[in-house]
Amino acid sequence: MDNKCLLIINPISGTTNKRGLDKRVARRLESLGLEIETAWTTARGDATRLAGRAVAEGYHTVIAAGGDGTVNETARALCGSDVRLGIIPCGSGNGLARHLDIPIDIEGALDIIAADCPVACDYGTVNSQPFFCTFGVGFDAAVSHKFARQRRRGPLSYLHSTFREFVKYHADEYTISANGQLLTERAFLVAVCNASQYGNNAYIAPHASMTDGLLDVTIVHQGNPLTTALVGVDLLTGYIDRNILIHTFRTSAATISRTDKGPAHIDGEPLVLPETIEVACHPRQLTIYTNPNERPFRPILTPLSSMLRDFRLAAGRLFHHN
Numbered sequence: 001m002d003n004k005c006l007l008i009i010n011p012i013s014g015t016t017n018k019r020g021l022d023k024r025v026a027r028r029l030e031s032l033g034l035e036i037e038t039a040w041t042t043a044r045g046d047a048t049r050l051a052g053r054a055v056a057e058g059y060h061t062v063i064a065a066g067g068d069g070t071v072n073e074t075a076r077a078l079c080g081s082d083v084r085l086g087i088i089p090c091g092s093g094n095g096l097a098r099h100l101d102i103p104i105d106i107e108g109a110l111d112i113i114a115a116d117c118p119v120a121c122d123y124g125t126v127n128s129q130p131f132f133c134t135f136g137v138g139f140d141a142a143v144s145h146k147f148a149r150q151r152r153r154g155p156l157s158y159l160h161s162t163f164r165e166f167v168k169y170h171a172d173e174y175t176i177s178a179n180g181q182l183l184t185e186r187a188f189l190v191a192v193c194n195a196s197q198y199g200n201n202a203y204i205a206p207h208a209s210m211t212d213g214l215l216d217v218t219i220v221h222q223g224n225p226l227t228t229a230l231v232g233v234d235l236l237t238g239y240i241d242r243n244i245l246i247h248t249f250r251t252s253a254a255t256i257s258r259t260d261k262g263p264a265h266i267d268g269e270p271l272v273l274p275e276t277i278e279v280a281c282h283p284r285q286l287t288i289y290t291n292p293n294e295r296p297f298r299p300i301l302t303p304l305s306s307m308l309r310d311f312r313l314a315a316g317r318l319f320h321h322n
Contacts, residue, residue: 005034005086006054008074010041010066014091021065021106025088028110034061041066047073055081061289063113067091068133068199072267076130079123079285086113086289093199093268095133098306099210100195101291105313117292120284121210124194127278131266132286134198134205135279137256138189139169139220144265171222172262178217178254185247188220188228190256192279198235199268201303201310205248206238213283214250221245238299253280 007025011018022038030036039050051062051074063086064074071087078085088109089097097104102112124131136144174190176183193205193216205216220231223245234240241248256277264273295302 003033003035004059005036005061006059007036007038007063008047008050010070013066013070016090048077051077055083059083061086065090068095068267069269071096075132084118084287095197095199096195101294112291113289115292117290118287119290121286121288122281122283123286124215125280133195133267134191134193135266136191137264140189141263141265144268145263145270175257178251185219188222191218201306202235203238206297214252215281217249219247238303
């Protein structure tokens, strides 16, 4: 395998300006011997097509610069190959990057790639469609559909969509077959997680691992408005698995059934799925540049540290802009 590297940039992901990003990446990584080629996406599916070409032509690395949707499109073409995935998080939530402790700034993310610590990671499928961070049905899927229709992006817009959906949302009934057991649950949401969070430091499966060959399933039951709202608090502290409305388990595969087809999301991207949903884990099929100094998850401390880094980064951008 040669030293060619394809940089795929989604120019409309998140809220950051991507102008000059290709030159910054080339300056940082060409000194390490990588030959950088840049491609800009213009439509859904472009990243998959571009990454697939890189696999066919024997590239060493493909770097996805965008949000979790861009990472998903890129990574799905790399699964099962020897091509490495680098991530430059430029999206609204950046759940996969945050799980892997990849900094949410360009130079920090490039440092991770330059550190050259590739790890063979798991991915999941939903009715044969790949996901790398989280898949969900229920409330989180309804929020994803609402957020996708918003003109403005970013955490505040996502929070607005969440509150508007929370006021009117009602639980649905799901039947889940996993680990030789059959569960029938009336749930606010069912999340199947390969990584620990949705993004923006919202930890739906705080102790999920991308290298254990298992998916973490989190079932949130319907409570009263107060207890359900407190689940949102526990999402941000990392204590959701201790909440009385939560049922969690790990499995390599599961079947989720519901009475009607309806909204779902894969890595935050909305879609509609049929009544029967098959999920499965595919161990060690995707090689990702990860943080060699990744810190273990600790409730409250890890989310607080990440939020403080986000604040410093936002303040630095504001100061630089001014």
